[in-house]
Structures are given as C-alpha cells and as structure tokens.
Amino acid sequence: MVALQQALMIRPLTPLGTHSLRFFYTGSYGVMTFPEFVGVVMVDEVEVIYCDSSIGGAEPKQDWMRKLIKDDPEHMDWYSNECHTSHNTFKTTTEILMQSFNQTGGVHIYQRMFGCEWDDETAEVNGYDQYGYDGEDFIEFDLKTETWIAPTPQAVTTKHKWDNDRAGLFYIKNYLTQVCPEWLKKYVNYGRSSLLRTALPSVSLLQKTPSSPVSCHATGFYPDRAMMFWRKDGEELDEDVDQGEILPNHDGTFQMSVDLKSPAPGDWERYECVFQLSGVKEDIIKRLDKAGIRTNRGQAGITVIRAASALFLFASCITGVFIWRRRKGEEQMFYS
Incomplete structure (x- = not known):
C-alpha cells in the first residue's frame, strides 16, 4: 500500500x-x-x-x-x-x-x-x-x-x-x-x-547527452486517460523503459514522458514511441530518428516544465477534500 x-x-x-x-x-x-x-x-x-x-x-x-x-x-x-x-x-x-x-x-x-x-x-x-x-x-x-x-x-x-x-x-x-x-x-x-473533449499533444524526442536515455515527451493532451510506450519491431517493450507519471499543465491539459535506454547505433530505426488517447482511434507514432531529437537546452527546458507541474500538482493535492457524510440526523462516517 x-x-x-x-x-x-x-x-x-x-x-x-x-x-x-x-x-x-x-x-x-x-x-x-x-x-x-x-x-x-x-x-x-x-x-x-x-x-x-x-x-x-x-x-x-x-x-x-x-x-x-x-x-x-x-x-x-x-x-x-x-x-x-x-x-x-x-x-x-x-x-x-x-x-x-x-x-x-x-x-x-x-x-x-x-x-x-x-x-x-x-x-x-x-x-x-x-x-x-x-x-x-x-x-x-x-x-x-x-x-x-x-x-x-x-x-x-x-x-x-x-x-x-x-x-x-x-x-x-x-x-x-x-x-x-x-x-x-x-x-x-x-x-x-x-470533460469529454479531446486535445491531441505535441510529441517530441529528447536526449540530454548521446549516452542518456531517449525521452518521448507528449504535452498538451486532454483528457488524462492516455497511454504512451515504446515499441521495437512492432512489439511493446517492458524492459529498458522508464514510464513517467501523467502531470498537469497550467492550462488544464496534461503531459507525460516515457524514457528508453539509448539503443545501439544500428538499431534506432527499429524503435518507435506510441501515444494513445482515450476517445481517439488513431495512435500518434514518433519513430526514433537522430535528426528529430532535441538535446541539451530542450531537455533542460522540459525538466523545468516537469518541476513546475509537480509543484502545481502538489499545491492542488495538499488542499484536501470533502467528506460525504450521511444525511442530517444520521451518524457521521468518521468515528472518534
């Protein structure tokens, strides 16, 4: 637990x-x-x-x-x-x-x-x-x-x-x-x-250094009911993958990332990142291509976004919530 x-x-x-x-x-x-x-x-x-x-x-x-x-x-x-x-x-x-x-x-x-x-x-x-x-x-x-x-x-x-x-x-x-x-x-x-509207994200490939994991980052999507994963030769990968949490953006949309340990130089064309959004039939697929990877400054920028989103989420969550009690005259749910 x-x-x-x-x-x-x-x-x-x-x-x-x-x-x-x-x-x-x-x-x-x-x-x-x-x-x-x-x-x-x-x-x-x-x-x-x-x-x-x-x-x-x-x-x-x-x-x-x-x-x-x-x-x-x-x-x-x-x-x-x-x-x-x-x-x-x-x-x-x-x-x-x-x-x-x-x-x-x-x-x-x-x-x-x-x-x-x-x-x-x-x-x-x-x-x-x-x-x-x-x-x-x-x-x-x-x-x-x-x-x-x-x-x-x-x-x-x-x-x-x-x-x-x-x-x-x-x-x-x-x-x-x-x-x-x-x-x-x-x-x-x-x-x-x-609540039932859909907004597709922009998907980017990020890598801090040539030896760092390649991060597939999607931002600006709605709703939060989404999945993203890496595939190799058409098969979903479970190993060598680090799945990130879905985080909120300040405009009400969401972002998420999934990292792939840097593959061997000759294997890059075998990998692709797949994003799936509830209510949307077609997947967004981003093939692993060195020419399309953002490095250094792009990765640093996304780190700042993640940190800001985490702080926003914490501020929202620390606010607490309501108790749904029994109607007036009945015993309360919390027993002291």
Missing part, C-alpha cells in the same frame, strides 16, 4: 475509458499560513468544488458545475455544510491522533482520499477510501473483504471499532459502489462538453 501523501502528490494513472470522482481533504495543525481545513472535489482530475475553513463555504470551479447548482440550488448548500462540518470533525480527530501518537505540539497533517471510478464501456465500478496522518498510511478500507486495514499500531483500535460497526460498513460499501458512481455519471453528463 502506497503512503497516502505519496499517492496525493503523484496522480494515479486512470485506465482508458474510465471516469473518476475523487475527494481529497486535508486538516492541518500548527501551520499558521495554511487553513485548518481545505476540501477539493475532482472529476476526471479536474477541480470542480473547492472550500476551506477561511472562506467558510464551498465554491464551484467549472461553468458546468455552476449550471448544475443553478438547476439544483440545494446541491451547493449541501457542500457548504459539508465544509463546515468536516472542518470541526478534522480538528477533533487531529487532537485524538496526536494523543494516540504521544504528540503535544509541532506540525501535523491529517488527510483522507476517497472516491470511485466508473468505466463507461464495461460499466465496471471501483471504490476506495484511505486515511493518512503525517504523510503515512493510517487506515484503509478493503472493499473486497469489507474490512479496514490498519498498517500502524495506533490504528488497530479504530480498525476493530469500525469492523464491528456493520451499519457503517454497509453504508461505506453502498456509497462507494452505488451513490458515488451515480453522482459521477451525473457530473459527467453535465460536464460532457468539457
């Missing part, structure tokens, strides 16, 4: 044809320049709702979400209430966690990442629910076994308590497999003109 903080900083690759609804929220303690609570809702890696404890409410971030709210005004009221309620819950929970870890001060971060994915071709649905504390996994829900996994001793008591709450387990499973996918489908329907 990957640490939650790492999972937030490096966006997971979404399979082709799959839509995602992800909730991130972050509670902080001892960080004077950052709100105590920040929440973000993302659809297909696009921010659609934002809130934090300093503004005291929720804000739509996309035109289609504003239209949805206009059609259903109670939708935003619900989100604003969630922001306020989650702030209070996170504040109390952080204090409990500090006691469990024998901490009396310092800087601490409590996070939750949960949501669902829906394949619009196969109708397959998948859900997940993870908690993290100070950059380490704290507890995670196993949807298959309907039990909680506790990787740290401090989470064992919480695991037993939540495992014994059959009503709570039923609610979480129902939310991840039924409610969340229905909301996701609704969001995709409202935002289809934006």
Whole structure:
C-alpha cells in the first residue's frame, strides 16, 4: 500500500475509458499560513468544488458545475455544510491522533482520499477510501473483504471499532459502489462538453547527452486517460523503459514522458514511441530518428516544465477534500 501523501502528490494513472470522482481533504495543525481545513472535489482530475475553513463555504470551479447548482440550488448548500462540518470533525480527530501518537505540539497533517471510478464501456465500478496522518498510511478500507486495514499500531483500535460497526460498513460499501458512481455519471453528463473533449499533444524526442536515455515527451493532451510506450519491431517493450507519471499543465491539459535506454547505433530505426488517447482511434507514432531529437537546452527546458507541474500538482493535492457524510440526523462516517 502506497503512503497516502505519496499517492496525493503523484496522480494515479486512470485506465482508458474510465471516469473518476475523487475527494481529497486535508486538516492541518500548527501551520499558521495554511487553513485548518481545505476540501477539493475532482472529476476526471479536474477541480470542480473547492472550500476551506477561511472562506467558510464551498465554491464551484467549472461553468458546468455552476449550471448544475443553478438547476439544483440545494446541491451547493449541501457542500457548504459539508465544509463546515468536516472542518470541526478534522480538528477533533487531529487532537485524538496526536494523543494516540504521544504528540503535544509541532506540525501535523491529517488527510483522507476517497472516491470511485466508473468505466463507461464495461460499466465496471471501483471504490476506495484511505486515511493518512503525517504523510503515512493510517487506515484503509478493503472493499473486497469489507474490512479496514490498519498498517500502524495506533490504528488497530479504530480498525476493530469500525469492523464491528456493520451499519457503517454497509453504508461505506453502498456509497462507494452505488451513490458515488451515480453522482459521477451525473457530473459527467453535465460536464460532457468539457470533460469529454479531446486535445491531441505535441510529441517530441529528447536526449540530454548521446549516452542518456531517449525521452518521448507528449504535452498538451486532454483528457488524462492516455497511454504512451515504446515499441521495437512492432512489439511493446517492458524492459529498458522508464514510464513517467501523467502531470498537469497550467492550462488544464496534461503531459507525460516515457524514457528508453539509448539503443545501439544500428538499431534506432527499429524503435518507435506510441501515444494513445482515450476517445481517439488513431495512435500518434514518433519513430526514433537522430535528426528529430532535441538535446541539451530542450531537455533542460522540459525538466523545468516537469518541476513546475509537480509543484502545481502538489499545491492542488495538499488542499484536501470533502467528506460525504450521511444525511442530517444520521451518524457521521468518521468515528472518534
């Protein structure tokens, strides 16, 4: 299981044809320049709702979400209430966690990442629910076994308590497999003109020095549901290849790279880089050709782009998210 903080900083690759609804929220303690609570809702890696404890409410971030709210005004009221309620819950929970870890001060971060994915071709649905504390996994829900996994001793008591709450387990499973996918489908329907658009990338071959790996870099594509790989003699390569993560650009598009260890001089014509984008039938193929490789300054420039994108992604992810609770009058999902 990957640490939650790492999972937030490096966006997971979404399979082709799959839509995602992800909730991130972050509670902080001892960080004077950052709100105590920040929440973000993302659809297909696009921010659609934002809130934090300093503004005291929720804000739509996309035109289609504003239209949805206009059609259903109670939708935003619900989100604003969630922001306020989650702030209070996170504040109390952080204090409990500090006691469990024998901490009396310092800087601490409590996070939750949960949501669902829906394949619009196969109708397959998948859900997940993870908690993290100070950059380490704290507890995670196993949807298959309907039990909680506790990787740290401090989470064992919480695991037993939540495992014994059959009503709570039923609610979480129902939310991840039924409610969340229905909301996701609704969001995709409202935002289809934006979310389902396609933008093809520019693809370049980059190499820092003659002995460095050759990097195939694609930038400016949308959506993020894309794949890129190297082929030799028409066969996809698994060895001598370093697959990079998909990173966001500041204009809402994405970029990614896949590196190939420098091949033997006589073999170059046998290699090609292939880019595939969800919703686009034809692949973009870039054949390995020395004359088309950008070196030194081009590679340095792309390094700066990657670094800037990583910082942008981190800034977005550290904002945290909303908790989808039971309706008013019912028990909350986080049990202290």
